[in-house]
Amino acid sequence: MFRYLIRRILWAILLFIIITFVTFVIFFMGPNDPARAQCGGDQARPACLKLVTEHYGLNKPLYVQYWRFFDRLVVHQNLGYSYANGSSVNQTIAKAAPVTASLVFGGAVIWMMIALSLGVYSALRPRSLLDRTAMVFVLIGISAHPVWIGLIFEYVFGVKLGWTPIANYANFFGAPAGSGLPGGPWQWFYHMILPWFTFALLFAALYVRMVRANVMETLNEDFVRTARAKGAPERRILVSHVLRNALLPVVTMLGMDIGVALGGAVFTETVYQLPGLGQNLVVGIQANDFATVQGVVVFATVAILLFNLIVDVLYAWIDPRIRLA
Amino acid sequence: MALLEVKDLRTSFHTEDGIVGAVDGVSFSVEKGQTLGIVGESGSGKSVTCLTIMGLNAKRNTTSSGEAIWKGKNLLTTKPRELREIRGNDISMIFQDPMTSLNPVHTIGKQLIEAVQLHRDVSNRVARARSLELLKAVGIPYAERRIDDYPHQFSGGMRQRVMIAMALINDPDLLIADEPTTALDVTTQAQILTLMKRLQEEFGSAIIIITHDLGVVAETADDVLVMYGARVVEHASVEELFNRPQHPYTWGLIGSLPRLDIDVERLIQIPGQPPSLLRPPRGCRFHPRCSYVMEVCKTTVPELLPTQREPDHLQACHLDEETKDREAAKLLESMMAEAG
Amino acid sequence: MHRRLWLSVAMLVAGASLLVAASFASAGTASHALKQGGIWKYGTTGASVQVDPQIAYITTAWWLEYSTAAKLYNYPDKPGPAGSTLHPEVASKFTVSKNGKTYTFTIRKGFKFSNGKPVTPASFKYAIDRVANKGLASPGAQFITDPNGTNIVGAAKVNSGAAQHVSGVSVKGQKLTVHLTKPDGTFMAKITMPFFQATSTALPLSQEVVTVHSANDLPSAGPYTYTRNDVNQLTSVRRNKFYKTGPGRHRPHNLQGLDVFWNQNEATLYNQVAANQVDEDPVPSPDKVQGLANQYKVNKSRFWAKSQNCTGYLPLNMSNSLFKGNLPLRQAVNYAIERAPYVGQAGPYAGDTWTHLFNPGVPGWRNVSLYKRNLATAKKLAKGHLKNGKITVYFRSSGTVNPAQAQIVRSDLQAIGFQSGNINMKGFSGGNIYTAMGVKGNDADMGVSMGWCSDFPDPYDWINVLLYGPSIQADNNVNYSYMNIAKWNKKMASAAKLVGPKRYKVYGQMDLDLMKQVAPLAATRTYNNRYFFSNRINPKSLVYQGIYQDFSIGAMALK
Structure with a gap:
């Protein structure tokens, strides 16, 4: 287990270097001029461009810039300052990460709730009306784009019915001082309902099928027959014997998909105007703000690597066959 | 009075291709403390018979009829809830593949304790003590330590011992063992069978042992039921069956008995394939593979009738008894000769 | 399109004394009927802007900044000429x-920063020190360190890092004195830019202030002040509670404050304003505009369209072989472009078709149409002038409007004889097309969906900035046509020296002459800002400030 951890961490470091370098190269290959963002965009005047370029060292060779970035990150844990607005990228991410975490983890809870209830129920009653309805849900969830779903939700629940806010984020720990914005746990929850469901739909759909298949497969396992032969009631069989085994592969998938989901968060954040990592990424790209883009990429990479590691350890913990191997 | 009396048991599965009659009119009874062996090829209906009695067939697309009288109750019509109280308590079951029959994510201790607590309102400590007692009884070395191990940490034979311990933990009146040794190597098989015999004496349970191996039957059973194509073709005491087998299929089974003292190549195999239960052959279901086949066999189903010499010996074959006695004697003689 | 402003140089060339003569009689009277207080919520699809x-x-x-800054001189919160x-x-x-080289300002007492500290002459000296500071890298430095233009004594030295304080700025009692290296008629316009507002010493000299959590983090002396700045999330301004009416302090401040939500989604923002959860959407999507105009009328209640001082055009690269010395083909392009659908791509009220550089916001503009679409003329002109028949067109690939415009231009090029396979379209996202076209020697023959907005309302900013040959350099050019004709260079240089009405007359004529006789570009359109408001706002309070090209925050009020 220890050797395994060491190997995983070394891999993660290598992967991290590759990803950040590739981002660097991609960004500098394009005809981007980060200085332009700070000099008035379309009509930047030469004097300003020159000034800003030198200020950020944008005229240095790529490897020098990469080294500067890497050195600053590793030695000072500093992701630098936005080319577009001069703000500390560390701070930007510190503010954005909780928003994205709220979305992704809250969304994951909802998607697992939907996937488990629908998946298990339709596995227990295959071909029933509910099973077929779940299939329709799956099709919609997989085919519909989150932005489209988001706009529909906003319009129906926010504008027409007025049940929820249309968009925007409310801070869990209270509104920013002096802003007059909503804040606190309830407002946070209230503002996140639509984003959560929008975000969860695609994965809920995928997971309904997966949970259904796994549960059906596990129901046919010999040890389930053993449990029945012992005289265990169906409910106990489902909870104690079927689910734990059926959900093992789901946990692995969940670990991998959280990373993928982070990408999906970009759309949900955009449509609901949540100031999370995804939105900062999009804005950063539009503004040629490489420092912010790289900051988000670095953070997301580390978060995903870390998360996968946690899931691996968790998986070993719930599956004794791996733990003791 | 018999402990379990099964009358005209029928079970069919409704598949997309049609109806599969997996058990077709099986009757037998098990006496207290006795061992009944059910022999047959795969798909002959022997396992389904027992699963039907236990109510363990998938509910969906399955219909059963007939009776299985247990202590005055027909198990086939008993409510699921009551049936659950009988399962694992009065009647318990062990299965063919010990590798997959235990839940991989729970310790064996947890699974044994669950078996106790499903039927007895006792504390964890008491249940654990009982589990340990049984683990020792089935010969698990260092049981105190191993009780908290997971199934994958045990060998196949050890797991089957655990399964047996689990089956016996509530002192059942009847133990159904579905091919308990098939998945094990020969040495372990012998150990398990010895264990079962010993435990039967100790616990006094009746046993139904389901197997495709007449050798296992010979070692353990008092009575034998031979099944072919979802039907019973012969039913006799174990001595009677081996001394005067009355059905060509039984002859085939006896002829194919593997023995350590003869060359494997010379094993007599029954030619042909087991019958399709979706579209079974007309008449005697064994007739396409039978070397004694007559015209009547192709059209008329032979009834399960007692032999003239021994009324408890039932058989279903159109051959006359004289021919059958002669052929049986010939078979046994040749086997003796080879063995001798 | 980002717009950047640079203030009216020309006006000051006419003489500073005119300005001082203006009265304040009408200031502040409009606000009586308006509701006081309330927070105006403004959403935009744009990214966060800097607040330092x-x-x-x-x-x-x-x-x-216009709402938060207190400047030496300022433009009133009024529409039309009064606001300029x-x-x-x-x-x-x-x-x-x-000698015109020394300006001395008398500073009033009574102005206070939002942290309660008084504004002194030193507050303006500090602003100049910060603008010039090397480490801060202020874009304002170019306006006071220009060897050929405005140049404050000692500013260049500070900007090179050799000093901390600009030696040419001195403070004595309530007097602020600024020494220039040479006389400069544009100085007053430049010192009125927000860079040179009264600046609190609470701001670090060489470090940008980004995060704001209270009125003390970025003190300012105008009627409002920043109380919150979360980059790319929220920027809040609130009343400066130390701004009390008095001499020089007449600016309106009806709202309690304004919250700006950055990076909003176009469709979501529209929904929020429609549901009156947000008050202002300055970027309603083109497909919604007609519906809004029908429902609310224009410039009456909830939908407004206001013209910008901008002209859209297609630069024709005169340094590459195709258009080099090829006047007939350049004219042919001008005749061939179908301008109505080109503008129409941006939706209703986005602007008008236009055929020369000066839009109605540029002094000296003429209301003419030089090139009516005429394919026959275009074909005739183009015939025999297609060179090798190949053309490279840069276009903007972001959004839906730009690519659609590129398609229109492409089919117009085909109409005058370019084979479809010989038209090489190169897409650029965002503003990258400007960077690419700004590199001397790039392979573009023309660019699509480009435009220019006035930095300051003077024709110089159009003709001399966009078409003057000697200013061409290796990269970062804005002369995307790479026009460099000695005769015209001379004309431009001499026009720049003119003052008064003659200046506008000469430039106005030069605009038309250039378009007809040189055709270095094909002008396409003018631009409007379009706004969608909630029903919470009071339309009577909307004052379009011409210099800042947006509604004055101080004048705005809710119902």
């Missing part, structure tokens, strides 16, 4: 030395 007064530069930033006249604000008056 010496760093803030793009239009939205200056729109906010300079009035004394913190300075009660100024004098210019005879």
Whole structure:
């Protein structure tokens, strides 16, 4: 287990270097001029461009810039300052990460709730009306784009019915001082309902099928027959014997998909105007703000690597066959 | 009075291709403390018979009829809830593949304790003590330590011992063992069978042992039921069956008995394939593979009738008894000769 | 399109004395009927802007700065010409030395920063020190260190890092004195830019202020002040509670404050304004505009369209072989472009078709149409002038409007004889097309969906900036046509020296002559800002400030 951890961490470091370098190269290959963002965009005047370029060292060779970035990150844990607005990228991410975490983890809870209830129920009653309805849900969830779903939700629940806010984020720990914005746990929850469901739909759909298949497969396992032969009631069989085994592969998938989901968060954040990592990424790209883009990429990479590691350890913990191997 | 009396048991599965009659009119009874062996090829209906009695067939697309009288109750019509109280308590079951029959994510201790607590309102400590007692009884070395191990940490034979311990933990009146040794190597098989015999004496349970191996039957059973194509073709005491087998299929089974003292190549195999239960052959279901086949066999189903010499010996074959006695004697003689 | 402003040089060339003569009689009277208080919620699809007064530069930033800044002289919160006249604000008056190189301002007492500290002459000296500071890298430095233009004594030295304080700026009592290296008629316009507002010493000299959590984090002396800045999330301005009416302090401040939500989604923002959860959407999507105009009328209640001082055009690269010395083909392009659908791509009220550089916001503009679409003429002109028949067109690939415009141009090029396979379209996202076209020697023959907005309302900013040959350099050019014709260069240089009505007349004619006789570009359109408001706002309070090209925040009020 220890050797395994060491190997995983070394891999993660290598992967991290590759990803950040590739981002660097991609960004500098394009005809981007980060200085332009700070000099008035379309009509930047030469004097300003020159000034800003030198200020950020944008005229240095790529490897020098990469080294500067890497050195600053590793030695000072500093992701630098936005080319577009001069703000500390560390701070930007510190503010954005909780928003994205709220979305992704809250969304994951909802998607697992939907996937488990629908998946298990339709596995227990295959071909029933509910099973077929779940299939329709799956099709919609997989085919519909989150932005489209988001706009529909906003319009129906926010504008027409007025049940929820249309968009925007409310801070869990209270509104920013002096802003007059909503804040606190309830407002946070209230503002996140639509984003959560929008975000969860695609994965809920995928997971309904997966949970259904796994549960059906596990129901046919010999040890389930053993449990029945012992005289265990169906409910106990489902909870104690079927689910734990059926959900093992789901946990692995969940670990991998959280990373993928982070990408999906970009759309949900955009449509609901949540100031999370995804939105900062999009804005950063539009503004040629490489420092912010790289900051988000670095953070997301580390978060995903870390998360996968946690899931691996968790998986070993719930599956004794791996733990003791 | 018999402990379990099964009358005209029928079970069919409704598949997309049609109806599969997996058990077709099986009757037998098990006496207290006795061992009944059910022999047959795969798909002959022997396992389904027992699963039907236990109510363990998938509910969906399955219909059963007939009776299985247990202590005055027909198990086939008993409510699921009551049936659950009988399962694992009065009647318990062990299965063919010990590798997959235990839940991989729970310790064996947890699974044994669950078996106790499903039927007895006792504390964890008491249940654990009982589990340990049984683990020792089935010969698990260092049981105190191993009780908290997971199934994958045990060998196949050890797991089957655990399964047996689990089956016996509530002192059942009847133990159904579905091919308990098939998945094990020969040495372990012998150990398990010895264990079962010993435990039967100790616990006094009746046993139904389901197997495709007449050798296992010979070692353990008092009575034998031979099944072919979802039907019973012969039913006799174990001595009677081996001394005067009355059905060509039984002859085939006896002829194919593997023995350590003869060359494997010379094993007599029954030619042909087991019958399709979706579209079974007309008449005697064994007739396409039978070397004694007559015209009547192709059209008329032979009834399960007692032999003239021994009324408890039932058989279903159109051959006359004289021919059958002669052929049986010939078979046994040749086997003796080879063995001798 | 980002707009950046640079203030009226020309006006000041006419003479500073005119400005001082203006009265304040009407100031502040309009606000009586308006509701006081309330928070105006403004959403935009744009990214966060900088709030540090010496760093803030793009239009939205200056729109906010206009509400927070107290400047020596300022433009009133009034629409039309009244809003373009300079009035004394913190300075009660100024004098210019005879040689024109020394400006002395008398600073009033009574202005206070939002942290309660008084505004002094040193507050303006500090602003100049910060603008010039090397480490801060203020975009304003170019306006006071220009060897050929405005140049404050010692500013260049500070900008090179050799000093901390600009030696040419001195403070004595309530007097602020600024020494220039040479006389400069544009100085007053430049010192009125938000870079040079009264700046608190609470701001670090060489470090940008980004995060704001209270009125003490970025103190300013105008009627409003920043109380919150979460980059790319929220920027809040609130009343400066130390701004009390008095001499020079007449600016309206009806709202309690304004919250700006950045990076909003176009469709979501529209929904929010429709549901009155947000008050202002400055970027309603083109497909919604007609519906809004039908429902609310234009400039009456909830839908407004206001013209911008911008012209859209297609630069024709005169340094590459295709258009080089090829006047007939350049004219042919002008005749071939179908301008109505080109503008129409941006939706209703986006602007009008236009065929020359000067839009109605540029002094000296003429209301003419030089090139009516005429394919026959275009074909005739183009015939025999297609060179090798190949053309490279840069276009903007972002969004839906730009690519659609590129398609229109492409089919117009086909109509005058270019084979479809010989038209090489190169797409650029965002503003990258400007960078690419700004590199001397690039392979573009023409660019699509490009435009220019006035930095300051003077024709110089159009003709001399966009078409003057000697200013062409290796990269970062804005002369995307790479026009460099000695005769015209000379004309431009001499026009720049003119003052008064003659200046506008000469430039106005030069605009038309250039378009007809050189055709270095094909002008396509003018631009409007379009706004969608909630029903919470009071339409009577909307004052379109011409210099800042947006509604004055101080004048705005809710119902």
